[in-house]
Amino acid sequence: METAGQKPLVVWALNISVVVLVLLWIFPTLGLFVSSFRTGEQITASGWWSSMFPAEQTVQLRAADPDDNRIETSAGVFIVEGNIFEGGDTLTIDAWATSSRDLGAFAAGETADLGDGETLTLEADGSYVWQGDEDQLSGRGQRIFVDATVPPEFTTNNYGFVLFDEGNSEGMAKAFFNTLTVVIPATIIPILIAAFAAYALAWMDFPGRALLIAAVVGLLVVPLQLALIPLLSLHNAIGIGKGYLGVWLAHTGFGLPLAIYLLRNYMVGLPRDIIENARVDGATEFQIFTKIILPLSFPALASFAIFQFLWTWNDLLVALVFLIDSSGQTTVMTKQIVELLGTRGGDWEILATSAFVSIAVPLAVFFMMQRYLVRGLLAGSVK
Incomplete structure (x- = not known):
């Protein structure tokens, strides 16, 4: 029985779990950030947590x-x-x-x-x-x-080498822009398609709607590895081959089930009176979708955008299958870091700096849009 003024045990367990998860996420990121300002000898001799002491x-x-x-x-x-x-x-x-x-x-x-x-x-x-x-x-x-x-020592030479050295910066800079070329369309395209599909599944009556919803839920549990080779064969058969178009379509296909499921759950929870009043006033389905549904669904759209952006930015498998060529002109940052592991395996300071540069953009995106994440994930959970 709960005593007045005391929190139940489950609340304490939940709070402790959240703190542990936050620390497990912060410590590796902080360690990577600190290591990016240290020399190779210092990284080899001591851990990042002792970097402030002799x-x-x-x-x-x-x-x-x-x-x-x-x-x-x-x-x-x-x-x-x-x-x-x-x-x-x-x-x-x-x-x-x-x-x-x-x-x-x-x-x-x-x-x-x-x-x-x-x-x-x-x-x-x-x-x-x-x-x-x-x-x-x-x-x-x-x-x-x-x-x-x-004594403690920190240097910015690692960032100078990674970002501005002619022998390496060209590769990292090109990989950075290649990654943006992949990520931006691969985030926008599935959101646009999923928003239309989610509205249809949430507010439009047509035969087979329940089967389509069940199919979307079923596709959530299908591993993308099963579709890599058949999809690549299809791309080669229709003439797409390896290129940006192929990787955009691949990321769109793999991201659509989650996007449709997330957006549909959110849209179902919107007030029915608003939509019915708009229909009575003569608004078309497209007008209702663009003028009412999309503005109200922004938290869910932003929530999925975070997931899709982080997934495509950190992706290596899909890029290797559908994008990377022998010339290296379309190398993304994840592949560039893998190459650094092969050519500069002992230069831990360069690897740490390159890795932190690669996660800087996802971190910025996450912190700017994190307030929409929980609201979007909880969409449709309560009425």
Whole structure:
């Protein structure tokens, strides 16, 4: 029995579930956003949640090439002096080593015995003294593995590379406009067709209307994968092939069942008196549809537009089947990111930046139209 002033258990469970779902959605998006401003070394060394704090990191550096920097002492010993941070960021060295198999072998200020009288001393500020004979101090500089405390660092270079670098920005920019070319018609066309169909199924009496409604509901559960190959064969048979027209028609066909179902449920819930009064006043069905039904159905139209836009923007399967060609002129952003995974699989900062660029537009669309989402989804649920 519920006590006065206390919420029932089911309300608490619902509130907790909503909070958990929101956090599960926010954390990955926030992590992707933060990672897009970090370097590859930072992403590899620590998680995005620790990006605001100093982190322990192992950095591989080299001493200066000894051939041009060695100095012979009066005792006949050659030395090389310098700082391993010359030309780079200055870090505070905690420990260091000369082999990746024994990281942190020496503390800052200690001297490492490299064998045959060759030694190396490294201070906390990066200054070093490398000592040995002439043969030992030749060739490339000594490799040093430094365990250092790295301060937080953020950069916009990732976005500069993705959006403005000539070697990559052309591909991403072209993929962005290709995606818009697919998404905008693939969102508008099914809305227009579904709105007419939903009005007919909701307010017009004709034979077979109940069967059509049942067919629409049945098509909601049909996986689109079943229709990919037959539909592609049909496109090739009628001469459409792979192109924008084919992918528009494919997205329209796959999105129509949900659109008709959603809009029909909303339109059925509209006041009957308004429509009947309009008919008495001599309005045609087309006038009723355009002047009354469409303005009143805007929440449902916007709700489906969100679903259709997000689905087509994030789609890869339909684009691969009906659009992508060997020349790459019609590559969409999802395919472009897949190609980055293949060519730049180790550059996590570039992948994170490209992924966040690809989700920026859907996020903007969702937040601008989210107030219509719940109203459209609940359409027709109550009378």
